[in-house]
Amino acid sequence: MAEQQQPAKKQRTHPPYELLYHPGIPGRGEFVRLAFEVAGVPYADIANEDKDGGGYSTVQEICMNKNTTSDDGTNPPIFSPPALRVPGAGRDGKAVVISQTPNILSYLGGRLGLVPEEGEEGRFYVQQIALTALDLNDEVHDTHHPIAVMKYYEEQKEEALKKAEDVRENRIPKYLSYFERQLQWNREVGKGKFLVGDKITYADTTVWQVLDGISFAFPNEIEMRRKEFKELFQFYDDLKEEKGIKEYLASERRLPYSMGIFRHYPELDRQ
Amino acid sequence: MAEQQQPAKKQRTHPPYELLYHPGIPGRGEFVRLAFEVAGVPYADIANEDKDGGGYSTVQEICMNKNTTSDDGTNPPIFSPPALRVPGAGRDGKAVVISQTPNILSYLGGRLGLVPEEGEEGRFYVQQIALTALDLNDEVHDTHHPIAVMKYYEEQKEEALKKAEDVRENRIPKYLSYFERQLQWNREVGKGKFLVGDKITYADTTVWQVLDGISFAFPNEIEMRRKEFKELFQFYDDLKEEKGIKEYLASERRLPYSMGIFRHYPELDRQ
Numbered sequence: 001m002a003e004q005q006q007p008a009k010k011q012r013t014h015p016p017y018e019l020l021y022h023p024g025i026p027g028r029g030e031f032v033r034l035a036f037e038v039a040g041v042p043y044a045d046i047a048n049e050d051k052d053g054g055g056y057s058t059v060q061e062i063c064m065n066k067n068t069t070s071d072d073g074t075n076p077p078i079f080s081p082p083a084l085r086v087p088g089a090g091r092d093g094k095a096v097v098i099s100q101t102p103n104i105l106s107y108l109g110g111r112l113g114l115v116p117e118e119g120e121e122g123r124f125y126v127q128q129i130a131l132t133a134l135d136l137n138d139e140v141h142d143t144h145h146p147i148a149v150m151k152y153y154e155e156q157k158e159e160a161l162k163k164a165e166d167v168r169e170n171r172i173p174k175y176l177s178y179f180e181r182q183l184q185w186n187r188e189v190g191k192g193k194f195l196v197g198d199k200i201t202y203a204d205t206t207v208w209q210v211l212d213g214i215s216f217a218f219p220n221e222i223e224m225r226r227k228e229f230k231e232l233f234q235f236y237d238d239l240k241e242e243k244g245i246k247e248y249l250a251s252e253r254r255l256p257y258s259m260g261i262f263r264h265y266p267e268l269d270r271q
Numbered sequence: 272m273a274e275q276q277q278p279a280k281k282q283r284t285h286p287p288y289e290l291l292y293h294p295g296i297p298g299r300g301e302f303v304r305l306a307f308e309v310a311g312v313p314y315a316d317i318a319n320e321d322k323d324g325g326g327y328s329t330v331q332e333i334c335m336n337k338n339t340t341s342d343d344g345t346n347p348p349i350f351s352p353p354a355l356r357v358p359g360a361g362r363d364g365k366a367v368v369i370s371q372t373p374n375i376l377s378y379l380g381g382r383l384g385l386v387p388e389e390g391e392e393g394r395f396y397v398q399q400i401a402l403t404a405l406d407l408n409d410e411v412h413d414t415h416h417p418i419a420v421m422k423y424y425e426e427q428k429e430e431a432l433k434k435a436e437d438v439r440e441n442r443i444p445k446y447l448s449y450f451e452r453q454l455q456w457n458r459e460v461g462k463g464k465f466l467v468g469d470k471i472t473y474a475d476t477t478v479w480q481v482l483d484g485i486s487f488a489f490p491n492e493i494e495m496r497r498k499e500f501k502e503l504f505q506f507y508d509d510l511k512e513e514k515g516i517k518e519y520l521a522s523e524r525r526l527p528y529s530m531g532i533f534r535h536y537p538e539l540d541r542q
Contacts, residue, residue, distance in 0.1 A: 066448065066452070067452065068452045068453075068455040068456045069456050073456075075392075075396075076396055076400075076453050076456045076457070076467070077449060077452045077453060077456060079399075079403045079445075079446070079449045089392075090392060091390065091392075096392045096395075098392070098395045098396070098399055099399050100398070100399040100402040100403060102373065102402060103395055103398045103399045103402055106377070106395075106398070107395055119362065121346075121360075121361060121362075121367045121369070124367075124369040124374055124377075124378055125346075125347055125369070127371070127374045127377070128350075128369055128370050128371040128374045129347075131371040131373060131374055132350045132371060138409070142413070146417050146418065146430065146434070147417065147430065147433045147434050147437060148433070148434075148437035148441070149437075149442075150437075150441060151437075156433075159417065159418065159430050159433070162418045162419070162427075162430070163417070163418050163419075166418060166419035166420075166421075166422075170419070170421060171420075174350075175350070177337065178348060178350045181337070181338065181339045181348045182339075182347050182348060184339040185339045185340050185344075185347045185348060186347070196347070
């Protein structure tokens with residue numbers, strides 16, 4: 001594996017986690033990266049760290065094949081990246097390989113200290129918020145690909161204009177209202193800084209990433225929505241300064257948006 | 272609460288679970304219903320069982336509001352149904368209310384005996400399969416509503432024709448291939464009857480429901496795909512005979528498809 005450049009703030013009591021995802025874009029891998037980064041726990045971003053050494057080949061071999069296993073039979077097949085590989089965590093010292101972004105976050109939540117420690121229900125609150133943020137993530141993806149994910153944007157631009165209008169005008173405010181009300185529900189313990197409890201969880205990082213992505217995709221729209229959802233965007237601004245996040249955002253590990261889920265097509269934004 | 276009509280095969284050691292969902296359609300509530308039914312654990316389907324007594328009003332009060340809580344402050348707001356209410360399971364004897372279909376299934380999995388008992392990784396395998404089936408569920412929904420969920424099908428029929436073609440020709444086979452390979456991965460212990468382990472899990476019921484829904488929505492397409500994915504549709508046919516499922520499918524609790532997620536518009540099917 002490639003040399004790891006992540007911060008190692010905590011004592012290394014973790015397995016050598018591996019993120020398996022496409023290189024060069026934040027994408028759905030970003031939700032997993034943010035969890036590691038805010039926790040200060042090292043991970044190998046296989047495709048990005050080992051560009052010349054075949055990192056992406058490893059991702060493709062494990063996550064993008066037509067096999068009946070993701071490896072040697074130990075783990076089941078993967079529908080699509082991202083996946084998390086945890087060497088030594090499975091039976092007989094083998095690796096565990098799991099996929100689906102919210103599933104990966106659920107697996108890591110307790111291990112990285114990104115769920116409330118007390119009360120089982122807190123874990124389910126965190127997961128339901130993350131799942132909802134990931135639903136918004138998918139809806140925003142569909143603004144530029146409403147018809148077919150394998151076709152070019154230019155081939156579905158007419159439909160994209162209609163879809164983007166609906167997502168901006170109806171769906172985004174519905175989600176933002178929900179996230180803000182969650183913040184308000186937790187205000188007494190979270191002080192407006194956290195969605196669940198009094199410490200950062202992967203609900204915070206996941207909602208933050210979607211807010212960041214839609215701010216990139218629809219700058220005009222979000223500029224207007226900022227006035228409507230002041231508490232939520234205060235949370236968004238504050239989280240950029242959080243330990244772990246601030247250093248990450250300033251690092252080369254934070255990849256720029258380009259042709260992934262969040263794309264800036266000015267014609268799809270509020271005019 | 273309304274009288275419960277569900278089978279009570281096992282000793283009642285469960286709380287009085289409540290499913291909060293829209294009345295009259297299978298929808299996303301069906302994934303939760305199937306889990307209870309196959310486990311033989313009673314639950315109250317609030318909106319369907321208490322039609323005259325305001326069951327749906329209860330659902331709306333808890334899950335479809337603009338409040339900063341889903342109840343009295345104990346539980347956070349809900350983005351949309353389905354939700355699960357578990358009286359007495361929260362702090363100080365209060366109820367726990369959680370939402371998001373895969374999150375509800377995760378909560379119920381261990382409690383209803385619908386995840387593998389040994390090995391933590393089995394739970395994550397089950398969840399990743401359920402999440403993937405629910406992704407297909409969403410994609411199929413979008414075949415009749417590719418532009419705007421709040422508009423009529425007739426207003427987006429032209430786009431729906433294009434979307435449905437892509438979902439039928441590219442997405443459905445990709446998902447079916449994955450589910451069949453999962454079945455093959457588990458063949459040695461599951462004997463072609465279960466996706467993970469040697470007992471039924473909520474991965475099985477969730478994949479089954481999506482297969483059932485797409486068979487209703489696209490009968491021509493699925494008739495053809497049956498030949499391509501023989502093992503998967505054998506699993507589908509066999510599961511209808513499983514204890515708990517068979518009785519449920521013959522009962523009045525199993526609602527017919529109509530204007531929900533799975534709709535049969537002949538023009539969207541293979542011609």
